Amino acid sequence: MVKRTSFENDDCPIARSLDAIGDWWSLLIIREALFGSRRFGEFQKSLGLAKNILTVRLRALVDQGILKLAPASDGSAYQEYLLTPKGRGVFPILVALRQWSEEFDDRPEEITTILVDKEKGRPVRKLELYSQDGRLLTAADTAVKARPGTKPATKLKSISA
Amino acid sequence: MVKRTSFENDDCPIARSLDAIGDWWSLLIIREALFGSRRFGEFQKSLGLAKNILTVRLRALVDQGILKLAPASDGSAYQEYLLTPKGRGVFPILVALRQWSEEFDDRPEEITTILVDKEKGRPVRKLELYSQDGRLLTAADTAVKARPGTKPATKLKSISA
DNA sequence: TCCGATGGTTGCATTATTAAACCAAGTTGC
DNA sequence: GCAACTTGGTTTAATAATGCAACCATCGGA
Numbered sequence: 269m270v271k272r273t274s275f276e277n278d279d280c281p282i283a284r285s286l287d288a289i290g291d292w293w294s295l296l297i298i299r300e301a302l303f304g305s306r307r308f309g310e311f312q313k314s315l316g317l318a319k320n321i322l323t324v325r326l327r328a329l330v331d332q333g334i335l336k337l338a339p340a341s342d343g344s345a346y347q348e349y350l351l352t353p354k355g356r357g358v359f360p361i362l363v364a365l366r367q368w369s370e371e372f373d374d375r376p377e378e379i380t381t382i383l384v385d386k387e388k389g390r391p392v393r394k395l396e397l398y399s400q401d402g403r404l405l406t407a408a409d410t411a412v413k414a415r416p417g418t419k420p421a422t423k424l425k426s427i428s429a
Numbered sequence: 430m431v432k433r434t435s436f437e438n439d440d441c442p443i444a445r446s447l448d449a450i451g452d453w454w455s456l457l458i459i460r461e462a463l464f465g466s467r468r469f470g471e472f473q474k475s476l477g478l479a480k481n482i483l484t485v486r487l488r489a490l491v492d493q494g495i496l497k498l499a500p501a502s503d504g505s506a507y508q509e510y511l512l513t514p515k516g517r518g519v520f521p522i523l524v525a526l527r528q529w530s531e532e533f534d535d536r537p538e539e540i541t542t543i544l545v546d547k548e549k550g551r552p553v554r555k556l557e558l559y560s561q562d563g564r565l566l567t568a569a570d571t572a573v574k575a576r577p578g579t580k581p582a583t584k585l586k587s588i589s590a
Numbered sequence: 591t592c593c594g595a596t597g598g599t600t601g602c603a604t605t606a607t608t609a610a611a612c613c614a615a616g617t618t619g620c
Numbered sequence: 621g622c623a624a625c626t627t628g629g630t631t632t633a634a635t636a637a638t639g640c641a642a643c644c645a646t647c648g649g650a
Contacts, residue, residue, distance in 0.1 A: 272453070272605070272638065273478070279541040281530035282460055282523055292433070292451060292607085299443055302568060308628050317434070318608050323629060333535075345616060346627065354533040359568040360556050361529055362443055364522040369442035372515040374494075380440040380579040385560035386572045393559045395521050399546035400554060407463060407520040411547045418541040433607065433636065453638090469597050479639050484598060506647060507596070 288332055289358065293317055293325050295365070298351070298358045301335065306348040334358070360395065367394055449493055450519065454478055454486050456526070459512070459519045462496065467509040495519070521556065528555055 275283035289295055296315055305311050312322050326349055329335040334355040340346045366383060373379065383392050397405045436444035450456055457476055466472050473483050487510055490496040495516040501507045527544060534540065544553050558566045 279539055280460075281527045281534070281540045281542070283457060284530045284534055284540070285526035286453065286456060290451070290453060290456070292447065295447060295451070296444060299441075303573070309626085312628090318610090319629065320609090320631085321607065333533075344627095356568060357529055357533050360558070361522065361525040363558060364525040364556070365446035366442045368518055368522055369445045372494075372518050373442070373445055378438070378440060379442045379445070380576050381442070381573045382576045383571055384574055385564070385566055386570055387564075388560060388562065389574070390561050392566060392571060393561060395525070395556045395558055397521070397524060397556055398554045399549060400551050401549065403546070403548075405546055405553060407517060409547050410544055410553060412464070412542045413545055413550070415541055415543045470595085473597090479641090480598065481600085481640090482638065485637095505596095 285361075289334070289361075291325075293321065294329060294334075295358070295362065297322075297325055297329065298334065298355055299362055301349065301351045301355065302359065302362070306350060307340070307346065308349070311349070329355070363392075364395055446522075450495070450522075452486075454482065455490060455495075456519070456523065458483075458486055458490065459495065459516055460523055462510065462512045462516065463520065463523070467511060468501070468507065469510070472510070490516070524553075525556055 275287035278284060278287070289298070293315070297311055300311055300314050305314060308322065308326070311326070312319055315322070326335065330337060330349070332354075333352055335349045336352050337347045338350050340348050363383065369379060370376065370382075384390055385392055397410075399405055399409075403409075436448035439445060439448070450459070454476070458472055461472055461475050466475060469483065469487070472478075472487070473480055476483075487496065491498060491510070493515075494513055496510045497513050498508050499511050501509050524544065530540060531537065531543075545551055546553055558571075560566055560570075564570075
């Protein structure tokens with residue numbers, strides 16, 4: 269590779285997210301953390317990834333403020349990896365990935381789980397994107413434009429449906 | 430590696446999505462396609478990635494039904510890569526990634542673009558997840574359970590806030 | 591028909607991922 | 621209090637993915 273290209277200085281927020289959590293394991297680690305995993309061994313067993321990789325990934329997630337280390341809640345001398353608010357903020361990304369599989373996967377019968385609302389136990393609706401005045405938006409209804417206060421050269425890009 | 434682990438047979442829909450589009454470039458290629466890129470050269474120039482990588486990625490996206498090849502719309506003998514409905518369905522994932530950066534990035538001032546609704550030109554709201562009876566849900570209000578009709582052994586996992 | 595643009599392919603160097611073996615500190619059984 | 625096991629890693633070596641640069645065939649325009 270000569271060095272895998274990093275997007276951390278890209279001005280696109282999507283690229284910046286991918287730089288932080290866009291690798292093969294980070295999102296699954298966060299998924300497990302949302303399911304309640306806290307200990308190194310729990311992550312390793314549930315995900316089945318090599319321990320050296322897990323070490324590197326957990327360290328990177330801590331460095332980025334997605335996980336934080338805390339003394340183990342069971343009183344032992346070990347440590348736990350806990351989600352920060354930034355880590356819990358990944359939830360909508362995981363929901364979007366899940367719903368994309370549910371809608372478009374070629375073999376949906378292999379998906380054995382559904383996301384439900386805890387109170388009623390029924391499947392959730394699809395993620396919805398609204399305008400400030402309450403209209404439900406699709407990709408075709410949106411565009412990307414320069415943020416006020418930044419260099420004005422950026423052209424308005426229309427998202428084509 | 431001995432072989433990068435594939436999640437295509439995992440029963441978790443998140444893992445299956447990551448297997449399809451969870452690499453460094455695929456989501457950015459789809460982002461560019463949503464912005465209107467269609468030609469090999471357009472993708473290569475806007476993303477700045479090596480041409481051999483782009484070749485492999487475009488082929489994989491076509492194989493998966495995310496892009497499709499079509500004769501160039503300008504009448505030339507070249508071909509264009511167009512998004513399929515499955516490809517356009519990636520839009521909410523990109524929005525979720527963008528909003529996560531907007532909310533949690535350490536240097537938000539480096540983000541130079543915003544997503545607006547095309548009609549009014551104003552920023553969109555955050556993605557919202559609702560229950561079937563219309564309650565706005567957070568991660569803590571949801572759980573993952575076995576899909577009816579699949580093996581009943583799967584335990585209900587609560588998503589911890 | 592010549593020459594640049596387009597859309598790749600090939601070769602090689604470098605980095606990332608992986609499994610498996612190893613290891614030190616913490617914990618438990620007795 | 622000491623041996624054995626668990627936890628949470630590190631090290632090593634092999635293989636796969638990524639990247640750059642050079643090359644090349646076809647298309648398009650003058």
